[in-house]
Amino acid sequence: MRYWKKLSHKELQRRIEKALSDNVDFNTDTSLGYPASKLDDKVFYSDAPFLKDAPTLKTYVANPNHIGCHTIGSSEVAFTGTQEIEREVLRVLAVDVFKCKEEQYDGYIAPGGTEANIQAMWVFRNYFENHFNAKNNEIAILASEDTHYSIPKGSNLLNIDLFSIPVEFENRVINVNVLDDIVKKAKENGKKYFIVITNMATTMFGSVDDMNIYTSVLEKYDLPYKLHIDGAYGGFVYPFSNKESTLNFANPKVSSITIDAHKMLQAPYGTGIYLCRKGLIENVLTKEAEYVEGMDLTLCGSRSGANAIAVWMILFTYGPYGWYEKVSILQMRTNWLCKQLDELGIKYFREEKMNIVTIHAEYIPEDIAVKYHLVPQKHGKGNKWYKVVVMDHVEIDNLMQLTDALKELR
DSSP: OOOOOOOHHHHHHHHHHHHHHOOOTTTTTTOSSOSSSSSSSSTTTTTGGGGGGGHHHHHHHHHOOOSOOSSSSOOOGGGGOOOOOHHHHHIIIIIIIOOTTOEEEEEEEEEEHHHHHHHOOOOHHHEEEEOOOOOOOEEEEEEEEESSHHHHHHHHHOOOEEEEEEEOOTTTBBBBBHHHHHHHHHHHTTOOEEEEEEBSOOOOTTOOOOHHHHHHHHHHHOOOEOOOETTTTGTTTHHHHOOTTTTTTTTTEEEEEEEEESOOOOOSSOEEEEEETTTSSGGOOTTTTTTTSSOOSSSOOOBBBHHHHHHHHHHHHHHHHHHHHHHHHHHHHHHHHHHHHHTTOOOOOOOOTEEEEEGGGGGGGGHHHHTTTESSSSSSOOOOOOEEEEOTOOOOHHHHHHHHHHTOOO
C-alpha cells in the first residue's frame, strides 16, 4: 500500500482541523458571493464542546460544498482543504485498492452507488456519441438479471436499451449461450456500441460476474464496448477476500468502478464513489455551469464534503491491515452460517469470497423471515429467496438464533 495507512485519533483530528482551516470560514471570512453557509446556528449549535473531538460532525456543521470533480482541472477555492481530503480518499481507492496507475484516474464521492452507476453509463453513452458519432438507438447496455435496479433506472434516464441477461438459478452464473444470442440479434438490429455492467457482488446474492463472458462474446462479433464494475456492495469486501481478483484497473478492459461507502464501510448514507480512467469523465462536461469554478463533471452538482471526511476517517482509522482483519472476521462468521445450513440440509447460494448467504425461500417460513428481518428477493407472491447479510453488527450469537429456529422446524 502506497498511500493507505493507519493514523492515531490525534493525527486524524489534526488533519481534519488543517483541512477545515484551509476552507472558507463563514464565521470569520468575508464571503459575499456564495449561495452557501455553515449549518444554521439556531438549529445546529456550532460551538458545542463535543465538536472539538468529533471532526466528522464538525465538518457537517461547517458544511463544505464539493461541487465539481477535484481530480481534474481547478475547483472552487473556498473548499480547497476538504477537497484535498477527498482526493486522498480517491487515490487510496484507485491506486492501493483497485490497482490503477498513478494519476491515471478521475472520480468523485457521489451521493450513493445509484448515481455512480448512472454516471458511468452517462459517461460511456457520451463517449460513444463524441468519438463514434453514435446515436442513442445504436448504443445498448448489457447486464445480468441480478444487476442492481440503478441500471434499468439509468437506461430509462439516458434513453438507451437495456438487455437483461439470464443467470442460472442455483449458481447465478451468466448464461453465455443466451448472451451470445442476444448480442448477435442486437447487432443485426442496429446496435453497434455496448455498455457492459459487471457485478462485483450483486445486492441480493453477493454473486460476482465473470467479465470475460461478456468481453469474449463482444470481441467475437467485433463490437466496441466499455466495461463498468458495479462494486457498490462488494467493493470494500471482494478485493480483500480475493487477492486473485481481476476486477480492477490492472485489467485493461475495466474502464470504471462504483463503490458504496455507506454499506460495508459504514459511512453515512448517501456516500457512493465513482472512479474511472483518465480521458473519460470529460465526456459529461456541462459547459453551461459557467459560475462554477472548474469543470462541472458530476450528475449531482453540489454535494457534501462531510461525506468525504467520513470515508477518509474510516479508512485511516483502520488502515489496510485493520480493514483486512475486519473483512476476515465477517468471512469467518459467514462460513459458520453456511456450515450450519449444510448440516440442516438447507439449500442456499453463497459467493465463496463474500458475506451474503441467500437461502431458498422454501426453507424459511414467513414468521421467521419477519422476526429476523430477512430480505426477500421479491416482496409479495412468487418470492424464491431470502438473504442474510453478515454485517459488522451480525455476530455468531445472532446467526445462532436463526439457525436454532430453523432446527426446530426439522
